[in-house]
Amino acid sequence: MLVLIDHANLKEIESLYEAYPYDGVTTNPSILRNEHTNPIKLLKEIRKLIPSDSQLHAQVISDTTEGILEEAHFMLDAIAEDMFIKVPVSAAGLKAIHLLKKEGVNVTATAIYTAMQAFMAGKAGARYTAPYVNRLDNMGADGVQVAADIHNMFRIHNMECDVLAASFKNSQQVLNLCKKGVGAVTAAPEVLRALIKHDATFTAEENFENDYLSLIEEVKGINLKR
Numbered sequence: 001m002l003v004l005i006d007h008a009n010l011k012e013i014e015s016l017y018e019a020y021p022y023d024g025v026t027t028n029p030s031i032l033r034n035e036h037t038n039p040i041k042l043l044k045e046i047r048k049l050i051p052s053d054s055q056l057h058a059q060v061i062s063d064t065t066e067g068i069l070e071e072a073h074f075m076l077d078a079i080a081e082d083m084f085i086k087v088p089v090s091a092a093g094l095k096a097i098h099l100l101k102k103e104g105v106n107v108t109a110t111a112i113y114t115a116m117q118a119f120m121a122g123k124a125g126a127r128y129t130a131p132y133v134n135r136l137d138n139m140g141a142d143g144v145q146v147a148a149d150i151h152n153m154f155r156i157h158n159m160e161c162d163v164l165a166a167s168f169k170n171s172q173q174v175l176n177l178c179k180k181g182v183g184a185v186t187a188a189p190e191v192l193r194a195l196i197k198h199d200a201t202f203t204a205e206e207n208f209e210n211d212y213l214s215l216i217e218e219v220k221g222i223n224l225k226r
């Protein structure tokens with residue numbers, strides 16, 4: 001399962017990558033707005049910052065097929081030819097996904113709230129589909145189940161499309177999708193950090209260190225290597 005960073009702050013991305021080899025960065029217009037800077041320049045900087053085999057996903061805002069194609073071409077020229085273009089799954093979006101796929105562009109269908117939207121996006125040629133897990137939970141649906149259903153449908157139908165689950169509030173949602181075998185998840189820095197943090201681990205590490213230091217004190221003068 002790929003694990004990506006759903007954020008656009010350069011310092012955050014750098015600090016996360018220093019600690020762990022993540023698989024890429026995803027953004028959306030709201031995430032870019034939080035950085036209060038030229039979004040294209042920022043996306044170029046993110047592309048330069050992350051390893052060449054890491055993915056970069058950025059979203060179009062147009063609501064017509066022509067507009068989406070124009071934006072996609074602009075981003076591919078300005079940022080990187082191999083980046084993933086995120087397209088919301090409207091009717092115009094599905095047509096754009098189909099046309100972009102024909103050009104060989106990597107497409108992530110996004111803003112997905114139902115399994116059928118994801119299925120149709122996969123059929124249109126999307127490489128990834130992004131169901132919004134936590135937003136679904138907040139609507140009274142089961143976000144993890146929707147994402148798992150999409151994953152199963154892709155496998156049953158032998159489709160070359162994977163789930164890139166997005167919108168997480170906690171590490172439990174990520175764990176549940178990991179157990180279901182989905183292809184990828186993207187989450188905000190606080191959720192990613194929570195994936196590996198456990199106070200009991202910290203306490204255990206501290207106790208081991210203290211025990212070993214007291215052993216050294218106890219056997220002072222004895223060569224511990226013999």
Ligand code: G3P
Pocket residue numbers: 006027028132134135166167168
């Ligand atoms: O790109 C979609 C995802 O980032 C949404 O996350 O936390 O705004 O629901 P959130």
